[in-house]
Amino acid sequence: MSIADVFAKAGAENRSVLVGCMPAGFPTVEHSIASMKAMADAGCDVIEVELPYSDPVMDGPVIQKASDIALAGGVRTRDTLRIIEAVASAGVPVVLMTYWNPIEKYGVDAFARDLAATGATGMITPDLIPDEAGEWIAASDRYQIDRTFLVSPSSTDERIAMTVAQCRGFVYATALMGVTGARTSVSSQAPELVTRVRAADPEMPVGVGLGVGNRAQAAEVAAFADGVIVGSAIIRCVLDAPDAASGERNLRALCADLASGVRASAAL
DSSP states (O other), X not given: OOHHHHHHHHHHTTOOEEEEEEETTSSOHHHHHHHHHHHHHTTOSEEEEEOOOSOOTTOOHHHHHHHHHHHHTTOOHHHHHHHHHHHHTTTOOEEEEOOHHHHHHHOHHHHHHHHHHHTOOXXXXXXXXXXXXXXXXXXXXXXXXXXXXXXXXXXOHHHHHHHHXXXXXXXXXXXXXXXXXXXXXXXXXXXXXXXXXXXXXXXXOXXXXXXXXXXXXXXXXXXXXXXXXXXXXXXXXXXXXXXXXXXXXXXXXXXXXXXXXXXXGGGO
């Protein structure tokens, strides 16, 4: 199922899409695969697999620590592709989130080819802007990979329009300035940013990330966005757990709670 199909299905149900994030190989390859499948079982519509990277400038301390653990365990790009294939083969829609440097090192066309072969439907590139993405745009077109760029509250209307025009699948709206991490409240800038994106393209689904950590916040974002993206709060379930079984229980409970939040509008 493509990302467009996921958003269309959720729209028909009058609800938002829940995107749950997890670094590949955290804390081990097999553990991360089990976590991602558990997330899907508990209600995540899409799994965002993050490629561990040594300099994740946009990510907050929780994701950084999880990525460091994966890297210290020897997880590399090939492992990430294997993890994506394992999760996607279970019937779960998967998108990759990665900084651009590992893709350049791998080779842009070769990476697009190999990512498509895993069954992933798209890729999010937080530090790549459309102006400098010519090679990726060509490769993603060649291998039919949805591409997601980011917009933020500081983006001009012109920048938003240009960015949205180059997205396929959905656009990622960062709800606040700064690095990722669960917040006690949702950014007041988020609804305005979503409105501005929809003014540029009413048909493009908008996913909102950065800050959501519980059911109430998920429901709040779902009231104005097409997708709710959750990372740090989910990862912390595993990071803070005393053992794997406890981590999975906490992970399932949180994802089920978040899933009920994004579905709250459907009951209205």
